[in-house]
Amino acid sequence: MNDQMSPTKLGFGILWPAFWTGLPIKLALAVLFLAFGIVHFETRIFLAFLMLLASPITVFALPTITLGLESHIGEGAGIAMLFLLAIPIDIWALGVAGRTVFLERLRREPPDGLGLTLWWKCALVGAIFLPLLWVAENAITEASISAAHSIFETGFLVGTPVPERISIELTLWGTVATVALLLLLVIGFSLVGRTIRGTVKSARHAAENYEGLITRWDLMRVPGDQGLMLTALSGVAVVLSLLFWSSLPVFTPHPHDCCKKAEVKVEPAFKPLETLNKDEKVITQLAARVELLIEQQAEAELEKEKSKQKGEEGKEAVKAPEVTEPAPPAVMKP
Amino acid sequence: MSHTPSAPSAGTQPTVVEKVFDFIDERVGLKLFAAKMLNESVPGGSRWAYVFGSILLFIFIMQAVTGVLLMFYYVPTADHAYASTQYILHDVDYGWFLLSYHFWGSTAMVVCVFAHMSQVFLWGAYKKPRELIWLVGLSLFALVMGFGFTGYLLPWDQRAYWATTVGVEIMDKTPLIGDFLARLLKGGATPGQMTLSRFFVIHVMVLPAALIGLAGLHLFLFRCAGPGGPFRGTPVELKAKTDYFFPRQIWKDVVGMAVVFASICALAFWEPVVLLDEATPDPGDYHPEPEWYFLFLFQHLRLKMFSGEFGQFLGAIAFPSLLGALLVALPFIDRDPERNIFKRPIALTLWVMFMVSILIFTVSAIINREFLD
Numbered sequence: 001m002n003d004q005m006s007p008t009k010l011g012f013g014i015l016w017p018a019f020w021t022g023l024p025i026k027l028a029l030a031v032l033f034l035a036f037g038i039v040h041f042e043t044r045i046f047l048a049f050l051m052l053l054a055s056p057i058t059v060f061a062l063p064t065i066t067l068g069l070e071s072h073i074g075e076g077a078g079i080a081m082l083f084l085l086a087i088p089i090d091i092w093a094l095g096v097a098g099r100t101v102f103l104e105r106l107r108r109e110p111p112d113g114l115g116l117t118l119w120w121k122c123a124l125v126g127a128i129f130l131p132l133l134w135v136a137e138n139a140i141t142e143a144s145i146s147a148a149h150s151i152f153e154t155g156f157l158v159g160t161p162v163p164e165r166i167s168i169e170l171t172l173w174g175t176v177a178t179v180a181l182l183l184l185l186v187i188g189f190s191l192v193g194r195t196i197r198g199t200v201k202s203a204r205h206a207a208e209n210y211e212g213l214i215t216r217w218d219l220m221r222v223p224g225d226q227g228l229m230l231t232a233l234s235g236v237a238v239v240l241s242l243l244f245w246s247s248l249p250v251f252t253p254h255p256h257d258c259c260k261k262a263e264v265k266v267e268p269a270f271k272p273l274e275t276l277n278k279d280e281k282v283i284t285q286l287a288a289r290v291e292l293l294i295e296q297q298a299e300a301e302l303e304k305e306k307s308k309q310k311g312e313e314g315k316e317a318v319k320a321p322e323v324t325e326p327a328p329p330a331v332m333k334p
Numbered sequence: 335m336s337h338t339p340s341a342p343s344a345g346t347q348p349t350v351v352e353k354v355f356d357f358i359d360e361r362v363g364l365k366l367f368a369a370k371m372l373n374e375s376v377p378g379g380s381r382w383a384y385v386f387g388s389i390l391l392f393i394f395i396m397q398a399v400t401g402v403l404l405m406f407y408y409v410p411t412a413d414h415a416y417a418s419t420q421y422i423l424h425d426v427d428y429g430w431f432l433l434s435y436h437f438w439g440s441t442a443m444v445v446c447v448f449a450h451m452s453q454v455f456l457w458g459a460y461k462k463p464r465e466l467i468w469l470v471g472l473s474l475f476a477l478v479m480g481f482g483f484t485g486y487l488l489p490w491d492q493r494a495y496w497a498t499t500v501g502v503e504i505m506d507k508t509p510l511i512g513d514f515l516a517r518l519l520k521g522g523a524t525p526g527q528m529t530l531s532r533f534f535v536i537h538v539m540v541l542p543a544a545l546i547g548l549a550g551l552h553l554f555l556f557r558c559a560g561p562g563g564p565f566r567g568t569p570v571e572l573k574a575k576t577d578y579f580f581p582r583q584i585w586k587d588v589v590g591m592a593v594v595f596a597s598i599c600a601l602a603f604w605e606p607v608v609l610l611d612e613a614t615p616d617p618g619d620y621h622p623e624p625e626w627y628f629l630f631l632f633q634h635l636r637l638k639m640f641s642g643e644f645g646q647f648l649g650a651i652a653f654p655s656l657l658g659a660l661l662v663a664l665p666f667i668d669r670d671p672e673r674n675i676f677k678r679p680i681a682l683t684l685w686v687m688f689m690v691s692i693l694i695f696t697v698s699a700i701i702n703r704e705f706l707d
Contacts, residue, residue, distance in 0.1 A: 020382070024589055027596035034603040045604050049597075162705045163636040166698045174694065210570070252423050252430030254608050 005106065007193030008186055010200070013101050014094070014118065015192060019053050022093035026052050026086050028240060035247045039078035048073040055086040056094060056119055057126030057188075064131045071134070087119070094118040103217045107210075108203040121195045129191055133184045140180045144173035372580035377563035378571075380582035383457070384561070385590035386450035391549065392591040393443045396598075397481075398542065400436040408488070410534040412527040415490035416612040423607065434602035440482050442598050444627045447478050455685060458673030459562040465665035467555045470548055472661055477545050479627075484537040486625050487530065495613030496622030498533070499525050500632075504650045507643075512651075524615075565673040621706045623699070630695035633702065 005013070030052060033039040041048045051058045051073060058065075062083060065071050073079065095115025102110040111117070148169040152160060160168075206213055223229040348356070359365045376384070407426055409418040422429040451471065454460055460468035487498040502525065506516040521528025577583060610620065624632055631654065634640060640649030660667075668681070675682050 024593050024596070027593060027600070031596045031599045031603070034600060041600075041604050045601070161638050163633060163698065163702060164638065166701050166705075167633070167637075167694060170694055170698055170701065174697075248428060248431060250427050251425075252606055254606050255424055256420060256609060 005193075006190075007197060008190040009193070010101075010196055011189035011191070011193030013105060014097050014196065015054075015056065015122065015189065017100065018056060018090070018093045018097035018118075021096055022055070022086070022089045023053055025089050026055065026082070029085055030082055032240065032244055032247075033076075033078035033082060035244050035249075036078065037076075037247075037249070039074060039076040039082065041074040044073050052082065052086070054126075055083060056090040056122045057130060057192075059083050059087060059090070060123050060127035061130035064127070065134050068131065091115040091119045094122070099220070100217065102200070102203060103206060103213050106200060106203075107206050107213060108200060109206050111199065111203055114199070117199055118196060121199075122192055125188070125191050125195055129188050133188060136184060137177070137181055141173065141177040144176040145169075148172040372578070372584075374557070374560075374579040376561055376577045376579060376583055378567055378576070380577040380579075380586050381564070382586055382590070383453050384583060385587050386446050386453060387556075388587035389590050389594050390443065390446050390450060393439055393446060393594065394545065394549070396595070397436060397439050397443065400432050400439065401538065403432055404436060405538065410488070410530055412490065412530055415488060415530060416609070419489045419491075419609060423609070430606050431602055434606040435598055437607050438598045438601040438605075440485060441601075441626070442594055443478055444482060446594070447475055451475060452685065452689070455681070456675045457562060457565055458675070458678070458681075460665045461668065461671065461673065462665070464555075464559050464562065467552060467559060468665050469662065470552045470555060472658075474545065474548050474552060477541055477548065481537065481541050481545075482625055482627065484533045484541065487533045488537065489607075489609055490530065490613050491609040491611060492613055492617065492620045493610050493622075495525065496617050496620060497624045498529070500622045501624055501628070502529075504635075504646075507647045508651050509647070562673065565675065621703070623703075626696065629699040630692045633695040633699035636702065 030039065034041075051062060066073070092115060095118070098114045098118050099110040102108045102114070151157065151172070152165055152169065157165075208216065355364065404422060407418055407422045407429070409415060419433070422433055424430070426432075454468065454471065483498075483501060487494045502516050502519050505519065506512045508515060517523075519529065519532060520526075521532050623629065631650070635646060635649045637649070640646060670678075672678060
């Protein structure tokens with residue numbers, strides 16, 4: 001292999017391994033989000049899978065396709081989260097795939113930050129080209145379907161049996177649509193390759209021979225601490241499994257008409273001893289309150305009695321000065 | 335800590351795991367066995383194209399595990415099969431997920447079998463000295479199809495009952511032994527309790543035992559012959575890229591298994607199993623059709639050229655049998671040692687035509703549903 005690779009080969013050579021490198025991690029997240037219930041794929045699960053697989057290209061094209069062209073792959077906030085989380089995964093995957101292609105096939109030194117460079121270039125091409133591909137492919141498919149239908153509206157083919165007609169129509173419009181799609185994909189890979197070529201040309205040539213390059217790439221892929229890597233991977237697998245099983249719905253989300261469960265509130269379990277103790281405490285408290293109320297009432301009555309007595313004494317005190325008032329002195333008359 | 339330079343350094347004590355390993359190795363030669371199994375060289379390096387065999391083994395193990403768990407609740411009688419399946423779906427904790435995983439796992443198994451056979455065919459890995467591996471592999475393919483066919487009946491709903499009825503009636507068209515085969519499977523004149531019992535025993539006992547035996551033989555023959563390796567590359571490139579089975583190919587196999595596992599889980603969420611009404615002798619409005627991997631054959635039989643008794647025999651028995659016989663004879667017909675698929679235009683063209691026709695007829699069968707009424 002040399003560095004005169006065509007743009008199409010270059011684009012395909014980097015994107016194809018990068019897609020599959022990132023897929024296991026993205027799929028694990030997708031399954032987790034499905035278990036959480038924040039993603040619901042509609043009938044287009046195959047399309048959703050392709051979009052996720054090709055997320056370096058689709059990440060900025062997806063909003064245009066979903067909103068502008070009104071094609072939904074599913075519902076739920078998890079879809080946006082999935083594509084956001086795919087960004088660092090894709091940067092890593094493109095870095096791994098890019099380094100392999102640079103060393104093994106182009107025999108060039110991979111520059112620093114290769115993953116990020118490749119990612120934004122692919123995302124940019126995807127944002128522009130993918131919606132165009134979508135529109136073009138839809139238009140070509142619809143046109144070929146109606147053309148295939150109209151062939152069987154002509155005189156001598158009107159009596160064709162249904163199974164034969166379906167197979168022939170499918171072959172006709174399927175061939176046109178597939179060829180169109182392949183051509184558009186080749187153009188897309190070529191665009192990506194042309195965008196990446198600048199990065200390739202600016203990279204230095206690698207000094208080693210082929211065997212030396214393979215050995216270097218082999219050693220680059222072996223983790224320094226294999227035990228740590230294994231432990232970390234196992235830990236991640238355990239955590240993901242726990243999250244998955246704890247959020248998995250216990251009962252089917254699509255019950256059959258025969259077996260739909262009624263909405264029943266679960267009553268709390270009856271615990272006799274606890275209830276008895278609780279009731280006894282309540283009774284004791286209530287009895288204490290009653291006693292207190294009785295005491296208060298008694299005190300109030302006592303106070304009332306006392307104030308009544310005081311009142312009577314006061315009245316008597318007021319009456320007594322009238323009796324003891326001295327008579328006016330008669331002696332003092334001339 | 336005191337240090338005496340003159341004293342010899344003490345070797346590290348073996349761990350418990352090492353002690354157990356040594357104990358077993360002393361008695362059965364475990365180290366030699368492990369070395370033989372793990373240190374197999376993979377000429378041209380480990381490849382993602384080689385993962386399908388291990389993935390198939392993984393899917394089979396998962397099907398066995400989920401199948402055993404389902405058997406705790408499933409009752410294989412005509413009176414209770416449907417009710418017990420509904421019980422699993424609606425009342426057993428996570429039962430819906432187990433059953434959906436089992437259902438989609440069977441689909442994954444068929445897809446991976448086709449992928450594995452395609453990879454072997456395209457890489458010419460059926461040629462000398464690997465003919466026996468190919469023949470045993472064809473038997474395994476037939477077993478996988480048998481698993482799908484027998485397992486489909488067990489829920490005993492309208493779809494299961496009538497799909498099996500159609501399949502058994504197709505078998506009935508085999509000359510000479512057709513009637514015997516149909517009666518053997520049905521256990522009588524019409525499908526009923528006997529049919530369910532036989533399909534259950536075949537599905538959970540006969541086929542798994544046969545698959546385990548043949549898979550072991552397949553692996554043994556593969557280890558005897560060794561991997562074929564890539565069909566392109568100079569000797570220098572192949573030698574530079576030689577890997578060992580452990581850890582490189584095992585790592586790729588594990589990643590492949592994880593991807594397949596996640597895909598089956600996602601499918602189980604997207605389309606969990608939902609039964610139709612319980613099986614009745616009258617199909618009513620339901621239009622019988624088989625499982626998706628038999629749809630292409632089913633659609634073939636709708637074509638006018640395969641109408642009538644003889645046409646049905648041709649489409650259902652003669653042509654599939656001829657194709658099977660060609661596949662069996664393939665290593666003995668194609669003796670050219672060339673393995674590069676791009677230098678075998680006939681093989682490449684036939685493979686493409688075969689896969690495309692399966693795709694076209696499967697999709698046609700799905701489109702045809704709209705016209706059945």
